[in-house]
Amino acid sequence: MADVKRRDFLGMTLGGVAGIGAIAALVAMKKTWDPLPSVVSAGFTTVDVNGMQEGEIRDTQWRGKPVYIMKKKSGDSISPDRDFKLGDSHYSIGIKICTHLGCIPNWKTNEELFHCPCHGGQFTGDGVNVAGTPPPRPFDIPPFIIKGDTTLVLGESGIEYEAMVKASSKA
């Protein structure tokens, strides 16, 4: 009889441990399936341009798309439809997806041009397609809002972005 009780006890203990293990596994699986908090926050990307040098390009992502931000050099021409002011400097921004067939162009510092590896498309640092190459239009610009002197939040539409859109519709 004592032997039966010991077996029952062992069985219940093992069952309990297995149950706890199963619950822990389900919790871990749920965490894996849930999107990360940054994804849940509806596709906003915060970019700090602090410390960027003139002519420097920084890459980031917004909603899975490659986005670049370039700090313009003093003396560069400023295009109201492609450039914006942040703090004391001007910047260009664009979604780095070729407007021909969607490849991802690379920045060539020595030429100061984006080169598309697919069919030879080229874009200026402002994201404007170079005439005579396949892309039919400039890079798209992601909506953004400026916060403070060095921060951009992609995914929100601020006055600088609106001004660029307005200028490009007139161009």
Ligand code: FES
């Ligand atoms: S996809 Fe870029 S040139 Fe064709």
